[in-house]
Amino acid sequence: MTAAGPSVAPVYRRDDAFSYHCGACGRCCHGKRIPLGPYDILRLARHFGLVSGEFLRRHAEREGPWLRTTGDGVCVFLEAGHCAVHADRPLACRVYPLGRWVTAAGEETFRELPPHPETEGRYGRDSTVAEFLRRQGAPPYLEAVDRYQALFYRLFDALQAESPGRQELAGVVPEMLGQAAGEGEDPRFVEWLDADGMVGRYCETHQLPVPEAIDSVVEMHIQAIDEWLNSTTGARR
Ligand code: SF4
Known part of the structure; x- marks a missing residue:
């Protein structure tokens, strides 16, 4: 079943009820800019047996930096509808469909990002944000x-x-x-x-x-x- 998120994104904190079950449709890997931080880059670089500088030169756009995309805006790591770097995918992909904000004072909040209109992902409330992050392997990131x-x-x-x-x-x-x-x-x-x-x-x-x-x-x-x-x-x- 396809279920879109609410039109006005609520603000979540880690203890709040939230769940998301990815439908592995690959549609969320289209038309996105996936930002990369130092830890993302190291994980992805080692995935390919590279050092970070070489990974940046091969797979990142200069601005941002962001993961490179194909001419029609598809992530270069989406292969046959599946993520080819799933075990080492960046934080933005792990947290999605949430975005995370942290103020200078350390206050952390999450909001739902606009879903792909045809996503097969299912939103729910049968877990918490913290558990969702843990299942996605996000904590070290x-x-x-x-x-x-x-x-x-x-x-x-x-x-x-x-x-x-x-x-x-x-x-x-x-x-x-x-x-x-x-x-x-x-x-x-x-x-x-x-x-x-x-x-x-x-x-x-x-x-x-x-x-x-x-x-x-x-x-x-x-x-x-x-x-x-x-x-x-x-x-x-
Ligand atoms: S890294 Fe993987 S999950 Fe993230 S956008 Fe690319 S294909 Fe999709």
């Missing part, structure tokens, strides 16, 4: 997103705080984080997102072994960004 977002807020604060610091940061970000960009690449494309590239440079500088496991890469990536923010004028904890 959410933890990583929140940790990176805290760093983004610190950078944003620093950029806002003072003009000299803002100029300095604006100049340093592409210089420090963009070194993994290939010839002719816009270095901003890989800022913050190429965790393997930044961790590789960090390990070289500190004469450390380069980690491969995703959790270890994330830890060192966050540590590298944290140290860089601490050393940069205007960056506040």
Whole structure:
């Protein structure tokens, strides 16, 4: 049975009643921009045996970045109606049909996104948002997103705080984080997102072994960004 969501999307929190049963029709993988964060990129990169910078160059659009789509707006990983990267699909695909918002103060809410008009997904109320997220394997993605977002807020604060610091940061970000960009690449494309590239440079500088496991890469990536923010004028904890 096909059931569309309500016309006015309610606001949910984790304990609220919600369920969604995917009909595996593949229609929700059309006409979407799937955003990618550092953890999404690492999971997808390892799915293909790649490092994060190479994954970005092969499978992501520069803006966003977003997953690349075909000419008619279908996700490049939709094969014969099924997700070819299901085990490592991005957070946006796991949380769908919900969207998640977190304020700077840490308040988290969810809303239903507009469904595909012919989706075979079924909405219900026989579970909770928290259980839906758990079944989708979202918790490690959410933890990583929140940790990176805290760093983004610190950078944003620093950029806002003072003009000299803002100029300095604006100049340093592409210089420090963009070194993994290939010839002719816009270095901003890989800022913050190429965790393997930044961790590789960090390990070289500190004469450390380069980690491969995703959790270890994330830890060192966050540590590298944290140290860089601490050393940069205007960056506040
Ligand atoms: S990654 Fe998979 S679930 Fe997400 S849009 Fe692409 S095909 Fe669909």
